[in-house]
Amino acid sequence: MRIDVVSLFPDFIAQCAAFGVTGRAVERGLLWLHGWNPRDYAEGNYRKVDDRPFGGGPGMVMLIDPLRNALQAARQADPAPSRTIYLSPQGRPLTQSRVRELAGEQRLVLLCGRYEGIDERLVAAEVDEEISIGDYVLSGGELAAAVLVDAVTRLQEGALNDAESAQQDSFGDGLLDCPHYTRPVEHELGAVPEVLLSGNHAHIAAWRRMQSLGRTSQRRPDLLDEQALSKADRKLLEQWRVEQG
Numbered sequence: 001m002r003i004d005v006v007s008l009f010p011d012f013i014a015q016c017a018a019f020g021v022t023g024r025a026v027e028r029g030l031l032w033l034h035g036w037n038p039r040d041y042a043e044g045n046y047r048k049v050d051d052r053p054f055g056g057g058p059g060m061v062m063l064i065d066p067l068r069n070a071l072q073a074a075r076q077a078d079p080a081p082s083r084t085i086y087l088s089p090q091g092r093p094l095t096q097s098r099v100r101e102l103a104g105e106q107r108l109v110l111l112c113g114r115y116e117g118i119d120e121r122l123v124a125a126e127v128d129e130e131i132s133i134g135d136y137v138l139s140g141g142e143l144a145a146a147v148l149v150d151a152v153t154r155l156q157e158g159a160l161n162d163a164e165s166a167q168q169d170s171f172g173d174g175l176l177d178c179p180h181y182t183r184p185v186e187h188e189l190g191a192v193p194e195v196l197l198s199g200n201h202a203h204i205a206a207w208r209r210m211q212s213l214g215r216t217s218q219r220r221p222d223l224l225d226e227q228a229l230s231k232a233d234r235k236l237l238e239q240w241r242v243e244q245g
């Protein structure tokens with residue numbers, strides 16, 4: 001997958017992606033990242049990229065033309081069609097199911113705003129969709145873009161090894177993950193749940209599913225509402241609630 005990022009800090013995303021799973025994906029040629037700086041496409045010797053907001057108010061707004069020129073340069077850099085996404089608090093909340101859809105695209109062009117945002121005429125004319133990574137305000141869209149890059153890269157074929165993709169699946173099933181434990185068995189902070197030491201894989205799988213269901217019902221009941229629970233799941237959840245007391 002090729003991802004072009006239009007940002008005043010074009011190397012930001014590439015540096016975020018340079019580690020771990022995404023770094024490996026870049027090395028394996030599964031992810032191709034390129035940054036485009038609107039300042040390189042700005043007029044005048046001050047290379048102006050922002051200006052005062054019409055109607056008054058604090059802060060600055062990003063100008064149309066430097067962004068538009070950078071977006072066009074990014075799109076023209078590769079013949080494959082691309083989808084332009086603007087990361088903003090006004091966007092549609094990003095979910096794993098949306099990540100799965102975007103991971104299937106050949107190309108994404110990510111537009112990162114700074115200051116108070118971007119002239120709305122550019123958004124209306126050049127943006128295919130606005131996405132928010134959560135209900136909070138950041139100093140720029142770059143961190144949100146880096147989150148999206150990470151999430152879609154993990155789903156590229158060959159990006160994860162077997163253990164990592166199994167982990168991804170346990171999250172991807174729409175429930176919160178179960179608790180995890182490792183050595184030592186005994187610790188001043190407590191012991192490891194017996195079932196995990198039993199070697200009984202059916203019991204372990206049932207316990208993990210029960211923990212995922214219980215945690216989801218306790219912490220994110222909204223996610224549970226979306227799940228059509230099987231009879232077995234409802235039984236496990238009931239058992240978890242009894243054990244919780």
Ligand SMILES: COc1ccccc1CNc1ccc(C(N)=O)cn1
Pocket residue numbers: 087088089113114115116117118131132133134135136137138139140141142144
């Ligand atoms: C004041 O900042 C802006 C105002 C308008 C647009 C973009 C920005 C850049 N900041 C962002 C970007 C994305 C998210 C998110 N929740 O996805 C949060 N902040």
